[in-house]
Amino acid sequence: MVPKLWNETIEEHRKAVREAVMDATAALVAHHGLAAVTMSRIAEDTGIGRATLYKYFPDVQAIVLAWHERQILSHLGYLAEVRDRTGAGARLAAVLEAYALILHEHEGTVDTATLHRGEHVGRAQHQLANFVTDLIAEGAHAGEVRDDIAADELARYCLHALTAATGFPTREAVHRLVQVTLDGVRPTR
Amino acid sequence: MVPKLWNETIEEHRKAVREAVMDATAALVAHHGLAAVTMSRIAEDTGIGRATLYKYFPDVQAIVLAWHERQILSHLGYLAEVRDRTGAGARLAAVLEAYALILHEHEGTVDTATLHRGEHVGRAQHQLANFVTDLIAEGAHAGEVRDDIAADELARYCLHALTAATGFPTREAVHRLVQVTLDGVRPTR
Numbered sequence: 001m002v003p004k005l006w007n008e009t010i011e012e013h014r015k016a017v018r019e020a021v022m023d024a025t026a027a028l029v030a031h032h033g034l035a036a037v038t039m040s041r042i043a044e045d046t047g048i049g050r051a052t053l054y055k056y057f058p059d060v061q062a063i064v065l066a067w068h069e070r071q072i073l074s075h076l077g078y079l080a081e082v083r084d085r086t087g088a089g090a091r092l093a094a095v096l097e098a099y100a101l102i103l104h105e106h107e108g109t110v111d112t113a114t115l116h117r118g119e120h121v122g123r124a125q126h127q128l129a130n131f132v133t134d135l136i137a138e139g140a141h142a143g144e145v146r147d148d149i150a151a152d153e154l155a156r157y158c159l160h161a162l163t164a165a166t167g168f169p170t171r172e173a174v175h176r177l178v179q180v181t182l183d184g185v186r187p188t189r
Numbered sequence: 190m191v192p193k194l195w196n197e198t199i200e201e202h203r204k205a206v207r208e209a210v211m212d213a214t215a216a217l218v219a220h221h222g223l224a225a226v227t228m229s230r231i232a233e234d235t236g237i238g239r240a241t242l243y244k245y246f247p248d249v250q251a252i253v254l255a256w257h258e259r260q261i262l263s264h265l266g267y268l269a270e271v272r273d274r275t276g277a278g279a280r281l282a283a284v285l286e287a288y289a290l291i292l293h294e295h296e297g298t299v300d301t302a303t304l305h306r307g308e309h310v311g312r313a314q315h316q317l318a319n320f321v322t323d324l325i326a327e328g329a330h331a332g333e334v335r336d337d338i339a340a341d342e343l344a345r346y347c348l349h350a351l352t353a354a355t356g357f358p359t360r361e362a363v364h365r366l367v368q369v370t371l372d373g374v375r376p377t378r
Binding site: 146149153154156157159160161162163164167168173176177179180181182183184185186188 | 335338342343345346348349350351352353356357362365366368369370372373374375377
């Protein structure tokens with residue numbers, strides 16, 4: 001086995017530290033909510049010294065945002081799977097339903113609305129918007145989605161409308177929300 | 190002039206203090222953003238002692254939530270005016286457009302998404318949801334809105350979809366968002 005280069009080892013170590021911090025954050029949020037995430041608690045739960053932790057993340061918000069980015073990327077991977085296993089005509093519906101169910105099931109743990117605060121919209125959130133924009137453009141091209149309004153505007157509409165799923169009581173209610181949202185993007189009469 | 194009862198005077202004083210705190214909060218948020226709101230800063234700007242301030246509000250979040258409640262109530266008053274001056278058939282559209290424009294214009298100052306965090310949904314937010322639910326029920330009764338889905342679910346869908354207005358670049362884009370949102374609640378073909 002060829003020994004790893006020093007830089008590579010350092011890079012792997014850094015990545016492992018970041019992952020450990022994210023994992024601790026995820027566990028804290030799941031068990032105690034977002035407010036429980038503090039620098040001291042993360043340091044304690046990971047066994048990383050506070051001084052070291054501050055070298056990786058300047059504050060709690062940076063940790064929560066990084067964790068949130070990781071989450072969206074993981075959701076995006078799943079949504080891409082849903083897209084790829086669904087026939088062209090039903091893709092948008094399948095992906096929106098899958099996304100709405102993610103929001104619904106993460107209720108109380110991932111408060112995405114809280115995290116998309118202020119000016120910050122992460123790279124992952126942009127990727128999600130682009131992902132849905134592409135699906136909508138594809139649908140418009142096939143005549144299944146309205147083409148009188150730009151695909152990126154329709155994508156924003158869909159993603160915001162579906163955030164209502166967080167407060168809905170049942171999966172059936174979420175399903176109805178997805179249908180109503182889709183009715184908004186159908187070709188106009 | 191009949192002198193005021195002592196209790197009444199106290200109550201008025203308390204109200205005046207609360208209003209002064211809200212006003213200072215509004216000014217701080219408008220000029221420096223939500224993050225600038227701190228107990229010390231509010232005490233300084235209002236001339237209310239810190240000890241007294243803490244008797245009124247346990248922490249910054251309590252102040253921001255109270256201020257947010259006052260804001261939604263003021264928006265609600267305006268939306269009720271819009272409703273009352275609009276003919277029955279065009280009411281829902283007029284109110285949703287007015288609400289979307291409020292969200293659009295307050296961009297950066299009122300981050301409503303941030304404020305509707307966690308479990309807290311204020312009384313004012315419920316009133317807003319009820320207000321829109323009533324309009325939708327009225328529309329469904331008149332055959333202008335779909336009746337296959339409960340009015341309160343449709344109201345939630347509308348309010349969430351319109352939060353996209355915060356990130357839209359122009360009033361025209363906001364107008365298109367309102368049209369798409371309305372298309373979602375039209376009677377199904």
